[in-house]
């Protein structure tokens with residue numbers, strides 16, 4: 001199988017590429033930076049480097065500026081949007097000109113699609129509450145869905161907070177615990193829908209091959225936890241001396257609007273579509289994921 005991937009140099013994409021290579025797939029990575037090719041991997045910095053008679057079986061679309069990278073100024077919000085929408089549009093124009101169309105597009109999105117929610121369990125059909133993240137995810141999903149017109153099977157990956165032993169959100173969240181201080185943000189009652197990165201990669205592999213799978217998929221473990229419970233699980237892994245909850249207003253002061261959407265509020269998301277399709281999580285429980 002030949003897979004074209006955007007964001008293939010990132011936290012999730014690099015793990016996906018490693019898994020695809022293990023299976024003998026050949027990979028093309030679209031990156032903003034030139035990299036030397038590796039065995040099985042061709043790097044390109046311009047989508048026009050792909051000839052129209054190239055056969056691409058699948059596209060994995062993960063590129064996007066980091067949601068937690070900077071304060072959400074007007075300029076950075078534009079970059080968050082453009083980095084995703086422009087890349088997805090470039091993929092659509094590639095599909096338009098390819099003489100053999102790819103079979104499937106697995107395109108990124110996030111549980112931010114649903115906006116800030118309280119305790120209700122959110123399956124894929126749940127209504128979105130207005131917020132910048134939900135608007136961004138909706139536009140990103142809409143752009144990706146356009147590629148159905150070229151006959152691609154489109155799967156939209158509503159990713160939760162992806163955890164791995166290095167990098168990603170956990171590295172930052174675990175930092176104070178390593179210094180003996182446990183914390184949560186705000187009331188701690190907000191839900192945190194996490195997923196082990198190995199399960200994200202397994203879900204990508206699963207959806208690549210499930211010929212009948214299409215539409216939105218929550219890519220979150222089946223057992224989300226509250227921020228307080230997440231804190232308790234981390235406390236069991238690190239020797240913490242004190243617990244110092246961080247007030248929501250303080251985080252709002254430090255990181256601005258992003259705090260309201262990513263830190264103080266949350267979503268209790270259930271991977272209903274993946275489970276209905278027969279996907280089994282290797283790490284359904286947080287304690288096992290953290291132990292790994």
Ligand SMILES: NC(=O)c1ccc[n+]([C@@H]2O[C@H](COP(=O)([O-])OP(=O)(O)OC[C@H]3O[C@@H](n4cnc5c(N)ncnc54)[C@H](OP(=O)(O)O)[C@@H]3O)[C@@H](O)[C@H]2O)c1
Pocket residue numbers: 006007008009010011012013030031032033062063064065066067079082083084087108109110111159160161162163168169
């Ligand atoms: N990690 C999570 O917990 C999580 C949760 C929900 C959703 N997601 C979404 O899943 C996708 C992958 O996540 P990740 O954690 O692997 O992200 P990441 O490590 O930040 O990687 C994203 C990739 O996107 C490309 N990129 C960065 N800024 C860009 C820009 N301004 N314009 C175009 N491309 C840009 C980069 O590739 P090059 O440098 O090679 O161009 C980078 O490797 C992201 O879109 C993210 O929003 C992630």
